[in-house]
Amino acid sequence: MTEGHRRGVVNKRPDPDPCRDQDLGKFEVTVRDGAARLGKLYTKHGVLETPMLLPVINPNIRTIEPREMWEKYRVSGLITNSYVTWKHEKLREPALKDGIHSLLDFPGVIVTDSGTFQSYVYGDVEVGVEEIVDFQQKIGVDIGTMLDVFGRPDMSREELEHAVEETANRALDSLNAAGEEMLLNGPVQGGLHDDLRAQAGLLMGELEGENRGFAVHPIGGIVPLMEKQRYLELFRILLAARSTIPPNRPIHMFGCGHPILFPLCIALGVDLFDSAAYALFARDDRLLTPTGTVKLGDLNEWTHNSSTLFQHTPSEVREMEKEQRSTLLAHHNLEVTQAELARCREAVRNGTIWQLAEQRSHASAKLREAFEWVLEQMEEPAEGPVGESVLRTIASTNPVRGTAEQFSDDIDSRPHLLHLNALLAMRWRRPGSWWDGSDEKAERVGILSGAEPPWRDSALGSAVSALAEEPRSILLISTPVGLIPFTLEDVSPWCHVECSDELWEMILDEDEIDTWLEDLGISDLPLDIHLCQPDPQSVAGGGNRDKIRDWIDRCAIVDKLSLFCGISPSEACKLSAEMTSRRSRTDRMVNVNFADVHCLSPRLPDGALSLTLAGAERLHTLNPSAPSSFEEGVVASDLDHPGMPRVLLMDDAIPFVGKGRNVIHGFVLGADAHIISGQPCLVVSSKGELVAHGIANATADDMAFFDKGIAVKVRDGAMK
Numbered sequence: 001m002t003e004g005h006r007r008g009v010v011n012k013r014p015d016p017d018p019c020r021d022q023d024l025g026k027f028e029v030t031v032r033d034g035a036a037r038l039g040k041l042y043t044k045h046g047v048l049e050t051p052m053l054l055p056v057i058n059p060n061i062r063t064i065e066p067r068e069m070w071e072k073y074r075v076s077g078l079i080t081n082s083y084v085t086w087k088h089e090k091l092r093e094p095a096l097k098d099g100i101h102s103l104l105d106f107p108g109v110i111v112t113d114s115g116t117f118q119s120y121v122y123g124d125v126e127v128g129v130e131e132i133v134d135f136q137q138k139i140g141v142d143i144g145t146m147l148d149v150f151g152r153p154d155m156s157r158e159e160l161e162h163a164v165e166e167t168a169n170r171a172l173d174s175l176n177a178a179g180e181e182m183l184l185n186g187p188v189q190g191g192l193h194d195d196l197r198a199q200a201g202l203l204m205g206e207l208e209g210e211n212r213g214f215a216v217h218p219i220g221g222i223v224p225l226m227e228k229q230r231y232l233e234l235f236r237i238l239l240a241a242r243s244t245i246p247p248n249r250p251i252h253m254f255g256c257g258h259p260i261l262f263p264l265c266i267a268l269g270v271d272l273f274d275s276a277a278y279a280l281f282a283r284d285d286r287l288l289t290p291t292g293t294v295k296l297g298d299l300n301e302w303t304h305n306s307s308t309l310f311q312h313t314p315s316e317v318r319e320m321e322k323e324q325r326s327t328l329l330a331h332h333n334l335e336v337t338q339a340e341l342a343r344c345r346e347a348v349r350n351g352t353i354w355q356l357a358e359q360r361s362h363a364s365a366k367l368r369e370a371f372e373w374v375l376e377q378m379e380e381p382a383e384g385p386v387g388e389s390v391l392r393t394i395a396s397t398n399p400v401r402g403t404a405e406q407f408s409d410d411i412d413s414r415p416h417l418l419h420l421n422a423l424l425a426m427r428w429r430r431p432g433s434w435w436d437g438s439d440e441k442a443e444r445v446g447i448l449s450g451a452e453p454p455w456r457d458s459a460l461g462s463a464v465s466a467l468a469e470e471p472r473s474i475l476l477i478s479t480p481v482g483l484i485p486f487t488l489e490d491v492s493p494w495c496h497v498e499c500s501d502e503l504w505e506m507i508l509d510e511d512e513i514d515t516w517l518e519d520l521g522i523s524d525l526p527l528d529i530h531l532c533q534p535d536p537q538s539v540a541g542g543g544n545r546d547k548i549r550d551w552i553d554r555c556a557i558v559d560k561l562s563l564f565c566g567i568s569p570s571e572a573c574k575l576s577a578e579m580t581s582r583r584s585r586t587d588r589m590v591n592v593n594f595a596d597v598h599c600l601s602p603r604l605p606d607g608a609l610s611l612t613l614a615g616a617e618r619l620h621t622l623n624p625s626a627p628s629s630f631e632e633g634v635v636a637s638d639l640d641h642p643g644m645p646r647v648l649l650m651d652d653a654i655p656f657v658g659k660g661r662n663v664i665h666g667f668v669l670g671a672d673a674h675i676i677s678g679q680p681c682l683v684v685s686s687k688g689e690l691v692a693h694g695i696a697n698a699t700a701d702d703m704a705f706f707d708k709g710i711a712v713k714v715r716d717g718a719m720k
């Protein structure tokens with residue numbers, strides 16, 4: 001601890017370093033969870049770590065000084081209005097002379113808006129399309145905004161079509177006027193029409209100026225919806241626009257800044273927010289909280305504290321002069337905003353952003369309505385841009401988790417569970433042979449119920465007894481989130497659901513069981529329900545116990561290779577014909593050998609698979625061709641088991657990746673569409689040779705677009 005810290009003096013936050021020239025405007029994603037992502041946007045005034053909020057600074061008012069924002073609240077970027085600056089000589093002259101960073105006294109990233117919002121509020125603005133971009137570039141803005149046409153939700157379709165087209169018509173000149181150094185926002189308009197939002201995303205996303213394309217895509221025209229809490233339409237717009245916006249561009253919700261909206265927005269792919277709410281609400285004596293807005297007049301005590309409010313009671317604040325009071329509340333509002341964003345980022349990191357969005361949805365009836373609508377879209381994706389977006393969200397979500405899963409009524413609709421259940425329905429198959437060496441058809445389905453995980457302790461005895469009695473039994477476990485094969489007993493979230501004892505003991509009703517059996521393709525078999533007994537495991541199965549256990553272990557590996565690696569069960573059976581394994585002290589399989597060679601291990605935190613190089617080599621021999629390149633598009637296979645997903649590496653990177661270095665975006669030439677972020681993949685050359693294996697850190701769509709960041713976290717190079 002320094003002397004300064006001891007005395008409570010905060011060290012001055014140093015000015016940011018400019019990014020390297022080659023990184024300017026690039027967006028890198030470091031953590032992904034479905035649509036949610038943690039990213040870095042590179043600028044000349046430092047890196048914006050997303051998701052983040054750009055506080056709005058009115059250059060004439062400055063409720064909180066930008067310098068204080070930088071130092072005290074660690075705000076790395078803010079947004080101000082270039083049109084207001086351009087219009088007022090007392091701002092324009094110093095901005096042109098010394099630059100906008102000096103005018104605002106802010107060393108971080110400065111984003112500016114263009115006057116479009118003023119045209120929405122006050123009617124036309126007097127500035128030209130290129131003139132306003134040129135002005136932003138001259139005053140040294142990091143990320144400017146073109147003069148888009150604000151598409152109000154109440155406009156006719158023709159008017160909205162015009163807003164989209166006219167914005168796109170102005171885009172190229174605007175990009176060229178931005179010059180080499182300034183990045184530009186390319187707003188996506190389109191009102192409430194899904195197809196227009198998707199069209200706008202496409203038009204704005206594909207444009208390339210002399211220096212670059214747009215760096216960020218704000219979703220525009222949404223302020224009137226937020227003012228009226230029309231959240232369902234807000235999320236619909238986000239999903240429709242996201243269907244065509246290139247995945248390597250950050251998405252900004254223009255004018256969105258109430259913390260209650262952050263978790264769901266972030267879970268659905270928003271990277272940037274901006275808002276004057278912290279100051280505007282404070283002026284009205286209103287406090288922002290992550291669950292809504294609170295009026296100062298209604299409070300006896302603070303319901304959500306902050307370092308600003310700790311020093312005062314609500315009645316003391318009410319007694320303050322108006323100016324002092326609103327400044328104080330603005331500080332509190334900014335603190336709460338920053339804290340909720342930190343909470344969201346942490347939730348993305350630990351895989352719980354969807355659970356946070358779900359919790360917050362209970363805070364407001366309108367938000368709940370919107371959340372439930374999103375869940376409906378997830379459960380039954382419709383045709384069109386919204387459906388495409390939700391399908392992509394589900395497919396891009398790692399189906400397994402290393403963290404506890406809180407039970408709720410909405411649990412089944414969480415994207416990772418939808419993905420896991422879809423994989424189960426598509427790729428799981430009934431066993432082809434049994435522990436007694438027979439290979440006839442299955443005789444029955446046995447459901448083990450009433451046991452809590454770890455099931456290898458609580459249900460193994462019952463499983464072994466059931467199999468000893470009838471070897472050709474398919475065993476399932478009844479869990480609060482449905483029926484799962486016993487072989488997947490250590491896969492989280494299934495084995496990690498936190499709920500009451502009552503739910504664990506609950507037996508599914510007949511209809512529910514039928515639905516699950518149909519999904520698994522085994523509804524034709526007779527059914528037996530076993531209530532798990534705490535019987536001594538060592539007795540169950542008699543002399544065949546070890547044989548039965550080995551068979552269960554082998555089925556577990558076959559099932560996991562099918563589910564998580566896309567290997568067909570028959571190939572997986574052949575691979576595991578001579579399988580042996582080692583167990584940990586907690587009785588979990590740790591090392592799995594095929595013909596005495598260590599090939600894979602179940603991952604302890606989530607139950608999926610971790611390959612060794614020898615395992616990767618074996619899986620590679622099953623499909624030695626090279627995947628198609630991005631030039632042919634990211635084409636989905638029609639097969640349920642398309643084989644181990646592969647990434648096609650550029651020749652230049654082979655010497656590095658072959659020795660174990662990570663695969664970096666930009667060096668990927670192609671990828672199989674069924675790559676699952678967070679799951680194993682192979683890295684191959686254009687000749688189809690195995691270069692490395694590792695864990696995919698992105699989807700194939702992402703790999704086709706990104707040119708910065710890690711695409712595959714390599715475990716082993718194959719060319720050491």
Ligand code: GUN
Pocket residue numbers: 113114115116117145146148150151187219220221222223254255
């Ligand atoms: N601020 C809030 N909404 C908008 C919008 O649609 N366009 C621009 N440029 N700024 C905004």
